[in-house]
Amino acid sequence: MSGDYREPIRTKKDIIRKLATQHNLSQEDTKNIVQGTFDAIIDALLVNERIELRNFGVFEVRHRAARKARNPKTGESVHVPPKKVVNFKPGRLMEQLINKKDEPEESSPTATEAPLPPPADSNPWNSSS
Secondary structure, three states: OOOOOOOOOOOHHHHHHHHHHHHOOOHHHHHHHHHHHHHHHHHHHHHHOEEEEOOOEEEEEEEEOOEEEEOOOOOOEEEEOOEEEEEEEEOHHHHHHHHHHHOOOOOOOOOOOOOOOOOOOOOOOOOOO
């Protein structure tokens, strides 16, 4: 794959446009693939409450207990019912790439950190390359 995978992407539409261009697909086909991927993640969370995507991260459903809270306007105590929330923990590669972006260029990995792969024309999320 060619192109810098770090170009600004802010919406699902941006993802669709970029993938369609990179893979010579129609935007409609790409939209169906991207939406299908999101739907599969949601379905997995509904059934398993956890989905692990290697080199990307882990989505997990967590249970929040009922609690007492306070209305900030009135100060009145209110009951907050229990609920489920989705938590995301980024994978090691994603964290390394995100943290590398914030570091100065001269810094080098410490002895305990694995060096980052050099930027390439291929997508680092694709393990088949």
